[in-house]
Amino acid sequence: xxxxxxxxxxxxxxxxxxxxxxxxxxxxxxxxxxxxxxxxxxxxxxxxxxxxxxxxxxxxxxxxxxxxxxxxxxxxxxxxxxxxxxxxxxxxxxxxxxxxxxxxxxxxxxxxxxxxxxxxxxxxxxxxxxxxxxxxxxxxxxxxxxxxxxxxxxxxxxxxxxxxxxxxxxxxxxxxxxxxxxxxxxxxxxxxxxxxxxxxxxxxxxxxxxxxxxxxxxxxxxxxxxxxxxxxxxxxxxxxxxxxxxxxxxxxxxxxxxxxxxxxxxxxxxxxxxxxxxxxxxxxxxxxxxxxxxxxxxxxxxxxxxxxxxxxxxxxxx
Ligand SMILES: *Cc1c(COP(=O)(O)O)cnc(C)c1O
Numbered sequence: 405x406x407x408x409x410x411x412x413x414x415x416x417x418x419x420x421x422x423x424x425x426x427x428x429x430x431x432x433x434x435x436x437x438x439x440x441x442x443x444x445x446x447x448x449x450x451x452x453x454x455x456x457x458x459x460x461x462x463x464x465x466x467x468x469x470x471x472x473x474x475x476x477x478x479x480x481x482x483x484x485x486x487x488x489x490x491x492x493x494x495x496x497x498x499x500x501x502x503x504x505x506x507x508x509x510x511x512x513x514x515x516x517x518x519x520x521x522x523x524x525x526x527x528x529x530x531x532x533x534x535x536x537x538x539x540x541x542x543x544x545x546x547x548x549x550x551x552x553x554x555x556x557x558x559x560x561x562x563x564x565x566x567x568x569x570x571x572x573x574x575x576x577x578x579x580x581x582x583x584x585x586x587x588x589x590x591x592x593x594x595x596x597x598x599x600x601x602x603x604x605x606x607x608x609x610x611x612x613x614x615x616x617x618x619x620x621x622x623x624x625x626x627x628x629x630x631x632x633x634x635x636x637x638x639x640x641x642x643x644x645x646x647x648x649x650x651x652x653x654x655x656x657x658x659x660x661x662x663x664x665x666x667x668x669x670x671x672x673x674x675x676x677x678x679x680x681x682x683x684x685x686x687x688x689x690x691x692x693x694x695x696x697x698x699x700x701x702x703x704x705x706x707x708x709x710x711x712x713x714x715x716x717x718x719x720x721x722x
Pocket of ligand 1: 427429430431463464465466512515
């Protein structure tokens, strides 16, 4: 509804909605936009105002890998995945089965796909569309003028960034669809186990995102107040104090990062405290593991690490 409203507002001011950027799997909390719903809205708007098709880019950099399950037989379950893992994957399929509706997609194999950091795949449905971002050599004099090799300046989206597809191709051949399904299902299995053990070990912790390959969580100096935070039944000062508490923990954990590295972010989501006119960001810790060797059996050592570095000083002092 909000997207429709915003596009109508643009049109009524004489503007033209050019494109919509949907994110399917945000980096920190794995939030997933409703691509089919977005497509429906853009088509309604096109019809109502007689506009050419509105371009849709789906940023599937992180989440797109889960389209490996679009063809999975969920009832036969040939990989014998556990029910709770299967449930999450089925929820994803509801979204990722619509990826074909996007005009372009991106897959960061370097995130969940076991390849080196430089390997991303950009897919465009109609290659003519790519000409819209093509650069004239005159616009890139630093590489375009007096280039001695055959160097097309618009070779990749980022101009001088190499198009490194070989590791992606090699990995696709090595793992196959089934191999990727095993790897991707394991991230979910590991995160489900981590969440469970975290909440058992820390009565003062809350998990702040849906089940996904990433777990974001937050510690409280006393009782868990997450529900009050997201429902606005808390003051701004209280939220900011809990943020500070988490910042201190993140700093402590960071000192031991050569042993185990937990990420953190100062803006996982916004909350709307009762006495605040502006939204306040939540500061959270982040568990993100992409090694196939990180299995459910290894979770206890991460919990022990948190126990060793979070509880004694911070929680007692808090
Ligand atoms: C990581 C990420 C990006 C950035 O991709 P890079 O290949 O690291 O430049 C874009 N969008 C999302 C959702 C991501 O998770």
